[in-house]
Amino acid sequence: MRAIISVVGQDRVGILNRVSGACAECNANIVDVTQSVLQNMFVMVMLVDITDIRVDFDALTKKMSALGEEIGMVIHVMHEDIFNSMHRI
């Protein structure tokens, strides 16, 4: 099972470090990372494998959301299926 972690906000030092650190704490394996600037906002998207995560999915979502507040970014964790079903035929 895989999830997409999206991080949006003002670019600054250490974002990738903090988010990937939180992933490691939950044993979520980062499969791919891509980042870009959309409409003057920094956007980072991570594809993570959550098959063996140590917490349940809900807890991971909450943890990331709290981390986002701490570092001044908006972080969402969503199941990969939702994107695949919407954007792939």
Next chain:
Amino acid sequence: MLNIRDIMETITMIQEENLDIRTITMGMSLLDCADSDIDRSCNKVYDKITRLAEKLVSTGEDIEHMYGIPIINKRISVTPIAMLAAVSGGDPVKYALTLERAAQTVGVNFIGGYSALVHKGFSAGDLALIQSIPEALASTEHICSSVNIGSTKAGINMDAVALMGRVVREAAELTKDRDCIGPAKLVVFCNAPEDNPFMAGAFHGVGEPDCVINVGVSGPGVVRAALQKCPDGDLTEVADIIKRTAFKITRMGQLVGSEASKRLGVPFGIVDLSLAPTPAVGDSVAHILEEMGLEICGIHGTTAALALLNDAVKKGGVMASSHVGGLSGAFIPVSEDAGMIAAARSGDLSIEKLEAMTAVCSVGLDMIVIPGDTTAETISAIIADEAAIGMVNSKTTAVRVIPAIGKQIGEELSFGGLLGQGPVMALHNDRSSAKFIHRGGRIPAPMQSLKN
């Protein structure tokens, strides 16, 4: 990996544009609960609902968390209760109270199916159930009722139309101390669908499986936001944008419905391709029409804009789902749509225009507050007009009007929650349709019914 723009588009739809799954509705047959003893019958109804729907709400919430998409309502639709009342006899309100108790036990928002299908005539149980509707709606909170009084195949049962005018009025009178909430939970249909997941008109038809999951999607805000990015395109481009957006919205419904069906071990029925507004700002069908270039919803051009919207929603949605059903189209419930409320308040949206709009979109005259002194005959005449549109055009139409007892034009009713609030709208109350309604009988089925 997925395109970063696609990912951000999905997140924006959900976080900022109010994309949600409006409802997961579990349809279940209660035919096997029928018993000649009404109390035994009620016990079986309660047991079956609480057994099959035990995990409905928690499963819905689990899926919400897993996919990060809000599922606003978890609901149940049941076999028209008139069929159980036909077997058991007795006071049908007992069934309403049983359903209410079951709704509270399993924690669903609504149970629909306090219904009767009388498009060609009344059979055992039908009259008793219809006459009990006002009391049933006044004595419960989570029960929705519907009556099908016409169809393209059968014509319109004008005796039932006359009766329903009185029932709607009485339902309002019994709940006048609660902003006349009774008739807000009562729909009078022509060509009622058997698999509709939306309230207040949901019931579980006799041709349906024992238990099934149907899903209703929503997303007027998403469609409007997509159109905002194309301020000067022609209407072909507008239709294409709506189709693309509807496809994406419907895919959400398909995903959530399949997942719910898998987790609950219940077959997946249909996705209802609907644009269902809420009173929240940014979730309005009227605002989509205005985005197309109408200064306000209700003026000339509104019917054409709505026809385009409704058709494009279906064309986009139909490929996104394996099975499409229910009402499938844009809803125009006045009190549930911020743009419609504003247009009704300013006098730009009239009931005549709404009637025209219902010829080209889903459902009908929906959530319209009418003057408190409106006679039962006038309400019946409104129902007859709307049923005629449905009958001739082979489509579902419905009437859900709320007589604001003791109130007149300029005043408002407020129902709270998704039912919203609305101003009293003007009718032709100074002239009477009573003689036409009192004739009774049936309006014969139109030529369109002879397709064989």
